[in-house]
Amino acid sequence: MVIAGFKIPKDTHIIINMWANDNDPNVWENPSEFRPERHLSEDHKTFIRAEQLIPFSLGKRSCPGEGLAVVEVFLYLSSLLQKYDIKANHKTDTSLEYLFQFTIAAKHDPYVTITKRRK
Numbered sequence: 001m002v003i004a005g006f007k008i009p010k011d012t013h014i015i016i017n018m019w020a021n022d023n024d025p026n027v028w029e030n031p032s033e034f035r036p037e038r039h040l041s042e043d044h045k046t047f048i049r050a051e052q053l054i055p056f057s058l059g060k061r062s063c064p065g066e067g068l069a070v071v072e073v074f075l076y077l078s079s080l081l082q083k084y085d086i087k088a089n090h091k092t093d094t095s096l097e098y099l100f101q102f103t104i105a106a107k108h109d110p111y112v113t114i115t116k117r118r119k
């Protein structure tokens, strides 16, 4: 078949470049800025899922564990935040620079201070 002018022969393995999607300045304003609120409504109360946000991929081979993963991540993260205060300390470089290796990793280690919340 031909997709966007490219001939894709039968049985070709195709790997989606998720990084390119997540860092496309035509889709995301200043994509390298850590601004999670870009995914929230104006009052910051509701998560708004942009059509272009595809952490679980798309199509027939997309993640079948999406439903479980979303619940799991929510429970895991909210339990941690209920019990601990987690703050980036002054040594943390918050720029989203990457190391391109076999995978893509953050260039700078985060320095965080974790304290147990008092009851």
Ligand code: HEM
Pocket: 016, 055, 056, 057, 060, 061, 062, 063, 064, 065, 066, 068, 069, 070, 073
């Ligand atoms: C935050 C957590 C998760 C993320 C971000 C995630 C993301 C993804 C992505 C992007 C793919 C497609 C990979 C590709 O294109 O080749 C995938 C596939 C898959 N995921 Fe997940 N996943 C998560 C959690 C889970 C969980 C909890 C399960 C199972 C309980 C799961 C099971 C699978 C399986 C079996 C596939 C392969 C589907 C196929 O090739 O037909 N994932 N996942």
